[in-house]
Amino acid sequence: MSTITNSIFTPETAARFDHLVTLYPVKRSALVPMLLYAQDEVGYVSDAVVAEIAQRLDLLELDVRNVLSYYSMLRTKPAGRYNVQVCTNISCMLRGGYEILDHCKHKLGIGHKEVTADGVFSLEEVECIGACCWAPAMQVNYDFHDNLTTVKVDEIIETYRAGKGKDVK
Amino acid sequence: MADVTFTVDGKQITAPAGTLLIDACKSAGIEIPAFCYYPGLSLQAACRMCVVRIEKMPKLATACTTTVAEGMVVATETPEITQARKATLQLLLGNHPLDCPVCDAGGECELQDMTFKYGAADSFYTEPKNHREEQNWSPVVYFDRPRCILCYRCVRMCGEGMDVFALGIQNRGSSAVIAPNIAPSLSPDNLAHLDCEQCGMCIDACPVGALTSGAYRYKTRPWEMNHVTTVCTHCGDGCKTTLGVRSTSDGAEIVRGDNRDKSGINGDFLCNKGRYAFDFANSQERITTPLVRQPNGDLKPVSWEEAFTVAGKKLRELRDTRGGKSIGVIGGNRLTNEEAYLLQKFARTVLGTNNVDHHRTADYVTFTQALAGQKGRTASWNDTKSYPAVLIVGGDPTNQAPGTAWNLRSDVRLNKARLYVANTSEIKLRRQARAFLQVAPFGYGALAGYLAGDASAASNAALDPTALGGFLEAVKGEEKLLILIGSELRGADLKRLIEFGLTIPGAKFALLSDYANSRGAADMGLLPDMLPGYTPVPTPGPFTEHNIPSEPGLDLLEIFDAAAAGNLSALYVVNSNPVARYGVDPAALKDTFVIVQEMFLTETAQLADIILPAANLYEKSGSVTNSYGDLQLVQKAGDRSGVRSDFEMIVRIADKMGADVKALVPFGKGLRADMGQSRGAQSGEADRHAVWLTANNLEPKLSPFDPWAILDEIQRLVPGYDLLRLQLLSGNDQHLEPAAAAATASRRDLVLPSGDGLFTSGTLGRFSPALNDVQRYQAGEPLIQIQTAAD
Numbered sequence: 034m035s036t037i038t039n040s041i042f043t044p045e046t047a048a049r050f051d052h053l054v055t056l057y058p059v060k061r062s063a064l065v066p067m068l069l070y071a072q073d074e075v076g077y078v079s080d081a082v083v084a085e086i087a088q089r090l091d092l093l094e095l096d097v098r099n100v101l102s103y104y105s106m107l108r109t110k111p112a113g114r115y116n117v118q119v120c121t122n123i124s125c126m127l128r129g130g131y132e133i134l135d136h137c138k139h140k141l142g143i144g145h146k147e148v149t150a151d152g153v154f155s156l157e158e159v160e161c162i163g164a165c166c167w168a169p170a171m172q173v174n175y176d177f178h179d180n181l182t183t184v185k186v187d188e189i190i191e192t193y194r195a196g197k198g199k200d201v202k
Numbered sequence: 203m204a205d206v207t208f209t210v211d212g213k214q215i216t217a218p219a220g221t222l223l224i225d226a227c228k229s230a231g232i233e234i235p236a237f238c239y240y241p242g243l244s245l246q247a248a249c250r251m252c253v254v255r256i257e258k259m260p261k262l263a264t265a266c267t268t269t270v271a272e273g274m275v276v277a278t279e280t281p282e283i284t285q286a287r288k289a290t291l292q293l294l295l296g297n298h299p300l301d302c303p304v305c306d307a308g309g310e311c312e313l314q315d316m317t318f319k320y321g322a323a324d325s326f327y328t329e330p331k332n333h334r335e336e337q338n339w340s341p342v343v344y345f346d347r348p349r350c351i352l353c354y355r356c357v358r359m360c361g362e363g364m365d366v367f368a369l370g371i372q373n374r375g376s377s378a379v380i381a382p383n384i385a386p387s388l389s390p391d392n393l394a395h396l397d398c399e400q401c402g403m404c405i406d407a408c409p410v411g412a413l414t415s416g417a418y419r420y421k422t423r424p425w426e427m428n429h430v431t432t433v434c435t436h437c438g439d440g441c442k443t444t445l446g447v448r449s450t451s452d453g454a455e456i457v458r459g460d461n462r463d464k465s466g467i468n469g470d471f472l473c474n475k476g477r478y479a480f481d482f483a484n485s486q487e488r489i490t491t492p493l494v495r496q497p498n499g500d501l502k503p504v505s506w507e508e509a510f511t512v513a514g515k516k517l518r519e520l521r522d523t524r525g526g527k528s529i530g531v532i533g534g535n536r537l538t539n540e541e542a543y544l545l546q547k548f549a550r551t552v553l554g555t556n557n558v559d560h561h562r563t564a565d566y567v568t569f570t571q572a573l574a575g576q577k578g579r580t581a582s583w584n585d586t587k588s589y590p591a592v593l594i595v596g597g598d599p600t601n602q603a604p605g606t607a608w609n610l611r612s613d614v615r616l617n618k619a620r621l622y623v624a625n626t627s628e629i630k631l632r633r634q635a636r637a638f639l640q641v642a643p644f645g646y647g648a649l650a651g652y653l654a655g656d657a658s659a660a661s662n663a664a665l666d667p668t669a670l671g672g673f674l675e676a677v678k679g680e681e682k683l684l685i686l687i688g689s690e691l692r693g694a695d696l697k698r699l700i701e702f703g704l705t706i707p708g709a710k711f712a713l714l715s716d717y718a719n720s721r722g723a724a725d726m727g728l729l730p731d732m733l734p735g736y737t738p739v740p741t742p743g744p745f746t747e748h749n750i751p752s753e754p755g756l757d758l759l760e761i762f763d764a765a766a767a768g769n770l771s772a773l774y775v776v777n778s779n780p781v782a783r784y785g786v787d788p789a790a791l792k793d794t795f796v797i798v799q800e801m802f803l804t805e806t807a808q809l810a811d812i813i814l815p816a817a818n819l820y821e822k823s824g825s826v827t828n829s830y831g832d833l834q835l836v837q838k839a840g841d842r843s844g845v846r847s848d849f850e851m852i853v854r855i856a857d858k859m860g861a862d863v864k865a866l867v868p869f870g871k872g873l874r875a876d877m878g879q880s881r882g883a884q885s886g887e888a889d890r891h892a893v894w895l896t897a898n899n900l901e902p903k904l905s906p907f908d909p910w911a912i913l914d915e916i917q918r919l920v921p922g923y924d925l926l927r928l929q930l931l932s933g934n935d936q937h938l939e940p941a942a943a944a945a946t947a948s949r950r951d952l953v954l955p956s957g958d959g960l961f962t963s964g965t966l967g968r969f970s971p972a973l974n975d976v977q978r979y980q981a982g983e984p985l986i987q988i989q990t991a992a993d
Contacts, residue, residue, distance in 0.1 A: 095369075098372060098381065103372070103373065103374045109387070
């Protein structure tokens with residue numbers, strides 16, 4: 034039973050949030066995890082998400098926005114169904130991360146933080162995703178793809194475009 | 203705390219333990235630069251400008267976060283420190299537009315001063331600067347993002363100081379930016395805006411030109427104005443405000459209101475009205491020619507001479523044929539003390555009537571009578587900064603007296619003061635309160651009764667009568683208690699509350715009223731039954747020399763009743779708008795000869811037979827007394843050709859009536875004063891000598907229009923106004939306690955609160971474009987985006 038009436042979240046997430054606020058000495062400590070879970074569910078941090086989280090944590094919406102805007106992995110606009118995140122940090126850069134990124138840009142016809150017209154793909158250049166041993170690497174939603182080549186990237190993108198990617202929301 | 207001794211730049215300094223190094227050095231005359239540090243706000247340590255070398259510390263330390271310790275050895279200016287500060291400045295200037303030539307803060311900018319001092323003019327960055335357009339957050343607050351140095355002063359000022367929390371920091375690193383609380387996505391025009399009290403404290407605190415004032419931006423340069431320090435004309439707190447003044451072809455225009463040197467009774471604070479609502483003075487709607495009504499009903503512009511002649515002749519004729527008692531006089535809440543005193547003296551001695559009144563916004567008669575015979579029981583506004591416990595009954599300082607609210611918040615934050623709030627509404631100050639008691643509707647009388655020991659009043663006193671006991675115990679447990687009283691409490695209720703308060707040995711009182719000199723108007727005897735200093739009319743005491751009629755006169759409502767009954771021959775209204783305020787039927791005045799001294803064609807002025815264009819409080823000299831009884835100096839800042847001060851007009855009318863002007867204004871007694879000739883006028887000593895003469899009450903008052911001549915008389919005759927001249931002239935406040943006699947009979951208090959909030963200020967406020975803009979903005983009307991001079 035959610036403590037917030039008319040929650041915009043699913044009953045499971047709402048229940049999770051109810052629990053989350055009880056875990057910390059101060060309520061606002063739950064802010065960052067809550068934002069992440071909310072983004073996973075809604076796809077981005079909408080104004081409605083900001084409003085409800087502020088209400089849950091007894092914060093001003095301004096406080097939520099202050100934190101939200103600090104983290105680049107939190108977004109306030111919808112991403113594509115498949116958010117392609119290409120690492121260009123040092124290991125990936127040395128192993129051709131920028132070629133992979135450029136290839137993605139060309140292939141998808143979009144740039145950094147942009148979404149394709151059909152809303153299927155979005156593209157982001159990101160810092161280290163912890164896959165240095167298999168650089169260059171990229172992440173589509175929460176799935177890792179490593180040891181990339183442009184050919185491999187094409188295959189991955191086609192797999193997702195065909196709806197066969199395992200990370201379908 | 204115990205004192206510690208330490209060394210700074212070879213100089214031995216002693217300061218209480220726990221003092222911040224930056225403050226201790228400042229007290230000792232050693233300046234340590236800082237952008238983010240602001241006294242009274244939480245520490246940020248964001249700017250790194252205050253770095254100093256402390257022996258035995260491995261790195262440079264920030265003086266704003268280091269507390270002094272015994273034996274500490276500090277260096278504040280060494281090549282190492284200079285280099286560090288220069289590097290900091292270079293970083294700050296990395297993305298700074300350096301648009302100083304058009305920036306409002308140019309000449310008053312801390313970043314500019316520091317760059318000048320440390321010479322950080324080189325830039326090592328090749329990246330293009332990250333430019334963003336200026337944002338219009340509200341009619342009065344503009345934000346120029348590239349100029350911002352992210353010191354967080356505005357964020358803390360708004361949150362901690364104002365308890366509004368309308369500003370935050372968003373994004374990260376070099377993209378970090380100050381953001382207001384209405385996000386673009388939530389705004390109809392897709393631009394960020396502010397939902398706040400529009401006080402402009404963020405602008406005041408901003409060390410650079412990132413936050414600028416809607417009233418002042420791109421208007422002029424700081425060094426092109428004259429800066430005149432005077433007292434704000436709006437609420438009863440009486441903040442000191444510095445007006446930036448510039449010559450125009452028809453006088454001197456006020457371009458800016460701010461709190462420039464922070465030397466006033468208000469410390470750091472100034473609210474929306476003090477900062478922006480000076481612009482009524484520049485209004486094009488002002489009356490600048492005397493107007494006399496013609497037989498056909500038209501108002502005809504005439505010369506001053508003609509207007510005064512008509513006014514004087516007619517008043518004299520009506521006094522002589524129908525008697526002084528047929529004349530009514532109504533004064534204003536924004537007159538100086540000298541004008542208010544002069545007006546009642548004119549009414550009582552020249553017109554021969556006690557029919558004198560003003561729009562009363564608090565019952566000061568009962569207040570002073572209830573404290574008759576007590577010494578040191580009235581609170582100065584300064585007490586609200588430091589008293590350990592404060593009880594507010596009624597009123598809403600946040601909206602009615604914002605400076606008081608600021609002081610109380612600061613007192614709670616910095617001194618851990620205990621605040622008790624009793625109010626019918628959930629006023630904002632309850633957020634700082636230790637205890638909040640919600641008084642039942644119309645329950646202040648019952649509450650005063652309950653506090654005074656009448657247990658049966660409990661059921662009518664509070665919404666939850668069970669909360670009363672604990673509240674009373676907590677309040678009674680205080681040894682030093684400041685009792686602030688709203689204008690809701692009057693007459694017997696007010697008396698009972700004060701009687702309760704007097705049982706607490708360390709209690710002090712203040713009664714809050716609504717306008718700059720509401721208190722002064724009452725103190726100066728703009729009342730039908732009270733002479734100045736609350737001296738009852740039948741027992742004039744020191745005023746016996748004035749031969750005043752011994753019968754109390756008609757109060758404001760009775761004056762209009764008399765007019766309606768055809769018994770009022772003349773009405774003289776000085777700087778007041780009773781017709782609108784009291785909803786007077788215009789027909790009531792059809793048989794009355796009405797003279798109005800006013801800035802604008804108000805509802806009252808429209809009914810006048812003679813309208814005399816008046817100067818406002820920013821265009822005259824004198825003194826005013828705030829709600830608390832603190833007297834301050836008013837200095838002439840603006841000017842408008844075609845208007846005259848109320849003081850001069852009263853004197854001129856008296857003159858035209860054939861009165862002995864010298865008896866009205868005791869001027870000219872300094873004719874034999876040493877005017878400096880004997881002291882080397884050529885060597886520039888005359889000015890200094892004049893200051894000395896003035897301070898010792900010896901300055902020549904050569905003109906009947908010199909308010910100081912009346913101040914002399916006030917000082918001589920008004921009980922409790924034994925003020926210190928030097929204190930007044932040096933721009934300091936002084937607390938006065940008019941010594942009233944105890945009440946003899948009950949009387950009508952006739953208090954009508956103004957109902958003004960943060961963005962209204964009586965009739966005057968209607969003529970302030972800034973206040974009108976803010977009201978429209980607060981009501982949700984979209985802002986007009988204005989192009990700037992710099993675009």
